[in-house]
Amino acid sequence: MNLPTPILGEVTAITITTPDLDTSSAFYKKLGFDEIMRSDFPFPWIQVSDGALLMMLRKDDKPYIALTYYVKDIEASVKLIEDVGLVFAEIPKPSDFVRKYLLRTPDGANISLIHIPDGFMQPKGPTMLTMSPQDYTKPEKYANQVCGMFGEFAMPVKDLDASILFWEKLGFQTLSKMSSHYPWAILSDGLAIVGLHQTESFTDPTITFFAADMKGKIEKLKQDGLENYKEMGPANIVVTTPEQQKINLFKLGM
Secondary structure (H helix, E strand, O other): OOOOOOOOOOEEEEEEEEOOHHHHHHHHHHOOOEEEEEEOOOOOEEEEEOOOOEEEEEEOOOOOEEEEEEEOOHHHHHHHHHHOOOOOOEOOOOOOOOOEEEEEOOOOOEEEEEEOOOOOOOOOOOOOOOOOHHHOOOHHHOOEOOOEEEEEEEEEOOOHHHHHHHHHHOOOEEEEEEOOOOOEEEEEOOOOEEEEEOOOOOOOOEEEEEEOOHHHHHHHHHHOOOOOEEEOOOOOEEEEOOOOOEEEEEEOOO
């Protein structure tokens, strides 16, 4: 598969705010994530990864989730976005220590660009984007042995075609487009994987993992004390995190 070259930044992560960093970090550890970095400057945060997906946990009582890009040449990325006619919802103030630009999709999802701090790196582990399809059914190949393969950052949309046009302006390419059950598509810029779903079956961006052996993984998580989940069949659950975000654990359908 020929993937596009990312134009937004060099490192991507899913940013989630939490009122209690240690509680959230412990929760993600049970899901196969390890702590990579932490700091109290310029605000308390912890970076965790399962080897394939990077997540930034930021201490804040206000719920927030975003697809974040860490950028070396942030002026160039900002210009690319402005040149295609998109307008930032927020731009940094001269006094801000963290230079953050915030975009919102037509459906209100957050995309942030932040000047890259020293030491931030993109995980090298395989996702569904980079794994060979014949390895999808080989659980031993998964970067995350607890949850399986990171498949997509799923977003509900009102108009799939209009949403695709928005993401294409950001350098994303449509990898697949389906109409089964409802219109949906998978897009990538070569770094992030976004699923656009024209449905009312969920209302907020959701992290999704797939595994051929998901039924066994779910049973193991339950045995280990997993709480706050909703059954979606014998081998699918939706987990609610301590920050009240959602994570889909779905059996791979092949």
